[in-house]
Amino acid sequence: MPRRGKKMLNSKRTPILAPPPAQKEYQIKIVTEQCDGCELCVEFCPCDVLEIDKESFNSRMLHYAAVIDLDACTGCRQCERICPSVSIFVLEKDIAQEDSS
Numbered sequence: 868m869p870r871r872g873k874k875m876l877n878s879k880r881t882p883i884l885a886p887p888p889a890q891k892e893y894q895i896k897i898v899t900e901q902c903d904g905c906e907l908c909v910e911f912c913p914c915d916v917l918e919i920d921k922e923s924f925n926s927r928m929l930h931y932a933a934v935i936d937l938d939a940c941t942g943c944r945q946c947e948r949i950c951p952s953v954s955i956f957v958l959e960k961d962i963a964q965e966d967s968s
């Protein structure tokens with residue numbers, strides 16, 4: 868016997884209107900000297916925006932995080948929240964405001 872509510876969970880709803888175009892772009896600021904290269908931001912980013920730069924070192928001889936696909940960033944700020952050394956910041960760039968100026 869199917870469990871109650873299962874049909875509801877599997878149902879797919881189609882939006883009546885197309886979603887509005889994105890009004891925001893994001894920039895990721897990484898303080899490379901502060902970054903420990905722990906990879907937490909890489910692991911927790913749901914969009915594969917970040918990677919550890921294995922070619923470069925900071926002054927503490929640690930690899931640091933780098934942005935590899937900024938267009939994929941949704942601005943969810945998971946990276947910012949998870950970073951133990953507060954080395955990564957998500958900055959919003961308001962496209963709508965830039966267009967009107």
Ligand code: SF4
Nearest residue numbers: 912940941943944946
């Ligand atoms: S804001 Fe979200 S999508 Fe963008 S880099 Fe950070 S974790 Fe990834």
Ligand code: SF4
Nearest residue numbers: 902903905906908950
């Ligand atoms: S979570 Fe912070 S310290 Fe760790 S790699 Fe990312 S930016 Fe660097």
